[in-house]
Structure formats: C-alpha cells, structure tokens
Amino acid sequence: MSEEKSMQSQHQNSLLRFWPVPLGFALVYAFWPLLWLGLNASALQKQEPKAGELFAAAPAVYFTGKPKHFQTGGTGGRYLLKDAKQIQSLILNQGWQFVEQLGAGYFFEKDKRRTVATCRMFSCHFSVCNVSEI
Numbered sequence: 001m002s003e004e005k006s007m008q009s010q011h012q013n014s015l016l017r018f019w020p021v022p023l024g025f026a027l028v029y030a031f032w033p034l035l036w037l038g039l040n041a042s043a044l045q046k047q048e049p050k051a052g053e054l055f056a057a058a059p060a061v062y063f064t065g066k067p068k069h070f071q072t073g074g075t076g077g078r079y080l081l082k083d084a085k086q087i088q089s090l091i092l093n094q095g096w097q098f099v100e101q102l103g104a105g106y107f108f109e110k111d112k113r114r115t116v117a118t119c120r121m122f123s124c125h126f127s128v129c130n131v132s133e134i
Contacts (some may be wrong), residue, residue, distance in 0.1 A: 054080050054122060061126065064109040076115065076131035084119035091117060091131065 048054060050070075057068040057080050067086055070078040088098060088106060094126060096108035096115060106117040119129040 020057065048122060049130065054126075054128065056127060076133060079129045079131065080127060081127045082125070084121075084129060085130070087117045087119060087129040091115070094104075 001017060013058070038125050057070075060066070061068050061080050063129055065082055067079045067081040067090060070080070079085060079090070084134075091106070091108050092098060094110075096110045097113070099107040099109050104119050106119070107114050108117070113133060115131060115133045117131045120125050122128045
C-alpha cells in the first residue's frame with residue numbers, strides 16, 4: 001500500500017514540475033496584443049504622434065473593451081479603440097446623425113454642424129480615431 005502511495009506521490013510531483021509551461025503559454029496568449037505593442041514600440045512611435053499615451057492606455061482598452069478618449073484641444077479629440085466601428089456608436093450617443101462614410105472617414109451632422117471621424121490602425125489589435133468638426 002505504501003509503495004502505491006509513493007508511486008502516486010512521484011507521479012503528482014512529476015506533473016507539478018511541468019505546470020509552468022502551460023501557464024506560460026496561456027499568459028503569452030492572453031497578453032499577446034500588449035506584447036506585440038511592446039515589441040513594435042519604436043516603429044509605432046514613428047508613425048503616431050504622442051504614441052506614449054496610447055501605449056499607456058492600451059492595457060485598459062484591451063481588457064475592458066472601452067474606448068479611451070484623449071483631448072486634443074478644440075473640438076473632438078482622439079480615441080484609442082479595439083475596433084474602429086466603435087467610433088460610430090460613440091458619436092451617435094452624443095446626438096449626432098450619421099451622414100456617410102468615405103474611405104476611413106465617417107461624417108456626422110448635428111444642428112447644421114458637421115464632424116468627421118478619421119480612423120486608422122494603430123496596430124493589428126487597436127485603432128486610433130481623430131474626431132474634429134469641419
């Protein structure tokens with residue numbers, strides 16, 4: 001009986017030695033978009049002004065799915081989003097009416113004013129949209 005318990009104990013100990021491997025794969029899979037940003041930081045900083053604030057906001061946007069708004073002065077602002085399509089619902093919730101889409105620009109009207117949201121990919125996991133009145 002004690003020999004059987006000893007074998008079970010050895011088997012459990014050998015399984016416990018390998019638990020870091022699947023845990024490591026799970027963590028890399030869960031955090032891949034953020035790791036990708038870190039690995040490509042220098043290239044992204046060259047293409048995007050004030051990329052530092054986007055990097056800082058990326059974890060919250062990734063885990064919550066909620067867009068992050070950055071005030072740029074004047075009307076509108078800049079948004080970091082998981083999907084560029086989120087910008088439409090954000091602007092529609094502010095009382096604007098969707099007019100048309102031309103390429104990456106979404107046009108809206110409200111009280112004889114017009115605004116445009118221009119979106120681009122910040123990485124394969126995030127989009128940046130600039131919103132301004134025209």
